[in-house]
Amino acid sequence: MVRVDLYPAGAPGEGVVFDNGTRPVDEGMWLVAGSLEGWYGPPGPRERPAARTGVDRDWAPAVLSQGARTVTLKARARYGSSLALQAVLDRVAGLSCRPLTLVVSDEAGVRHCSCHVADAVDPLVYGDRLMADMTLVLCAPDPYRYGPALTVHAAGGVADVVNPGGLPVWPRVHVAGHVTGLDLSYQGRSVTWTGDAPALDLDLRDMIPRTGTVGVGDGFRLPPGSSRVSVGVTPGADVSLTIEPAWR
Numbered sequence: 001m002v003r004v005d006l007y008p009a010g011a012p013g014e015g016v017v018f019d020n021g022t023r024p025v026d027e028g029m030w031l032v033a034g035s036l037e038g039w040y041g042p043p044g045p046r047e048r049p050a051a052r053t054g055v056d057r058d059w060a061p062a063v064l065s066q067g068a069r070t071v072t073l074k075a076r077a078r079y080g081s082s083l084a085l086q087a088v089l090d091r092v093a094g095l096s097c098r099p100l101t102l103v104v105s106d107e108a109g110v111r112h113c114s115c116h117v118a119d120a121v122d123p124l125v126y127g128d129r130l131m132a133d134m135t136l137v138l139c140a141p142d143p144y145r146y147g148p149a150l151t152v153h154a155a156g157g158v159a160d161v162v163n164p165g166g167l168p169v170w171p172r173v174h175v176a177g178h179v180t181g182l183d184l185s186y187q188g189r190s191v192t193w194t195g196d197a198p199a200l201d202l203d204l205r206d207m208i209p210r211t212g213t214v215g216v217g218d219g220f221r222l223p224p225g226s227s228r229v230s231v232g233v234t235p236g237a238d239v240s241l242t243i244e245p246a247w248r
Helices: 082-093
Strands: 003-008 016-018 028-031 069-078 100-106 109-125 131-140 150-153 158-163 172-186 189-203 213-217 225-233 238-243
Touching: 016 028, 016 082, 069 082, 069 109, 082 109, 082 131, 100 131, 150 158, 158 238, 225 238
Parallel strands: none
Antiparallel strands: 003 016, 003 100, 028 069, 069 131, 100 109, 109 131, 150 238, 158 225, 172 189, 172 225, 172 238, 189 213
16 A cells, blocks of 8 residues: 655645555545656665776776655546546646655655655646546655654663664754753764753754854764663753654
């Protein structure tokens, strides 16, 4: 079973939903064979080997990295009236030129990415004007597929975080309650914050707090599996770490 939700970022009620490819009894939208091309396989590396003259091999790239992910979504829509079908086609067209969230629910669970419509083929409307085929080409600048966020609260000066994904991820730190100082450390890397705030949010990816000062900004990512982060904070404050598991 596969379900696809595509909606403007932060507004799931304004999007569209496709099911797993089984034609509905009455009306709706569903995926067709060959849909979701580019979702399950990772994009290839951007780097290419460099030619070596006079020998039978090339120079390997010094680093390997991925560019944007392209997902091709093919679907069919059927409704009881031509007006209803046109309203759905207009809703799909309205997703263009907007930041979107693509959510795929299948046997692996629920995974999502941020994307936008890179191209939309004109829908093929059938003679009775009750059914149409459509194709959307989506571009996700961040090629990773993310799972639901997981939050762990620190206790006894440590936070034990389990990353079920396949890639290291940056944690987001939230401090609830009055805070004047925060210290985090993991495998020799440290982050310290000082200030005076009723609460604190700090993303270790960019290390830019809304208030206070980051003294030591040696941010760290948490690898797949179990990790223990040492936490020091103002007495009475509660510290939580949130991660989004990621896969290529």
